[in-house]
Amino acid sequence: MEGDSTNLDAAIESLLNVEKQMRLAGDVAGTRKAVIDIVELCYKAGAWKTLNDQIVLLSKRRGQLKQAITAMVQKAMEYIDLTPDMDTRIELIKTLSSVSAGKIYVEIERARLIKRLAKIKEEQGKIDEAADLMQEVAVETFGSMAKTEKIAFILEQVRLCLDRQDYVRAQILSRKISTRVFDADPSKEKKKPKEGDSIVQDAPAEIPSLLELKRIYYELMIRYYSHNNEYLEICRCYKAIYDIPAIKEDPAKWIPILRKICWYLVLAPHDPMQSSLLNATLEDKNLSEIPNFRLLLKQLVTMEVIQWTSLWDFFKAEYEDEKNLPGGALGDKAAGDLKLRIIEHNILVVSKYYSRITLKRLADLLCLSLQEAEKHLSEMVNSKSLIAKIDRPMGVVSFRTAQDSNGVLNSWATNLEKLLDLVEKSCHQIHKETMIHKAVLKA
Secondary structure (H helix, E strand, C coil), X not given: CHHHHHHHHHHHHHHHHHHXXXXXXXXXXXXXXXXXXXXXXXXXXXXXHHHHHHHHHHHHCCCCCHHHHHHHHHHHHHCHHHXXXXXXXXXXXXXXXXXXXXXXXXXXXXXXXXXXXXXXXXXXXXXXXXHHHHHCCCHHHCCCCCHHHHHHHXXXXXXXXXXXXXXXXXXXXXXXXXXXXXXXXXXHCCCCCCCCCCCCCCCCCCCCCHHHHHHHHHHHHHXXXXXXXXXHHHHHHHHHHHCCHHHHCCHHXXXXXXXXXXXXXXXXXXXXXXXXXXXXXXXXXXXXXXXXHHHHHHHHHCCCCCCHHHHHXXXXXXXXXXXXXXXXXXXXXXXXXXXXXXXXXXXXXXXXXXXXXXXXXXXXXXCCCHHHHHHHHHHHHHCXXXXXEEECCCCEEECCCCCCHHHHHHHHHHHHHHHHHHHHHHHXXXXXXXXXXXXXXXX
16 A cells, blocks of 8 residues: 555656646646646545645646646546545535635636535535535626526525525625526527637536526525515516416416415505506416406405405415415415405595595494504505595594695686686587577578
8 A cells, every 4th residue: 555655656746747847838738738647646546635735736836827727626626526425525625615716717616616515515404604605706707607607606695595594695695686687588699709708618517597597586586575575576576487488388387376476466565566567467368267366356456345254265265275386375474464455455445435434434344443443544644555634533534635725726727727618618519509590490
């Protein structure tokens, strides 16, 4: 065994001399070959510690050529999967990572090494370590990395942040991806690189396609928005997944997603964006496949008071079914929020039909106690989704908007204009009738 190591050391020594001659002569191909030969020699001898030492030694040699370091790192990366045990594998990855740190010409190799190390750490249950490792690398600055590989790397960073419940950092990282990237047509992107442009490498085989990455991105964003119960944003994420061609072609995939879109639309607070999404979803022909949800959205669009108890009795089974479908249950607060949205809808309906109403009558229409009706009404006025005033001693709610003096004068002027217009039209009609009558008499 000792003889083997002596032979190996002697062989490495002679190759190091060759490498030195080539390097000093500035021979790129020769230096690269010598470096690769040393790495191969260590691997074939199974001397993993020597391999690590030689990698560090070669990278630190005076005036070492960039091409030689790149070739050495790429060659050594091939041996990562061939290591005899996990400790040796981690040691090799760490050595290669430290050698490639700060060197722009091996930045892609370093990013891939860090990703592998993070995966190992995650498998060992060290989520925090994995997330910290991944955050060291800013792939968005890499010019020669393929777009899909960049996106996949950032998505991995986001996922690890969500796993450790670091929602602030997850949001910061997710903003590095522009959603417009997913809508780009990949067939039109094959341009010839211009002079001076860095050549973009092809993504490795294990990197998913752009549309698959789009689905992963929106699924991660759903996890992020679910943390704060941002229902409208969750709904928009599901809508984006729903629009992926591979999903739209398969009813088994799009029906659960369309159900989620409907639920989150109903759960989202009333605002212009929610209204436009609601109407756009109602026009979707696929909604006829799930008639119950069409009925639910129709009820929200119709300006009529919805009875909460009968609605819940009808949809409770559908609500419970969500647990067994892809995407899982709707969240802990969803049932309470659903009731709240129905109450808000009913208050809006009442405000459309009444300009003044007693608080008691309002509470009866909403099937709530006086205190609850007043509380919900006050919350809606606070959130500026409704204009109302409550006269508590009289127990009357006024939904009229208070107008300033200019508004009152303008409305009077408009009304007078309408009145004069009507008088003018009437005079014209009378004059016309008289003329016809005279003509008939003359005849």
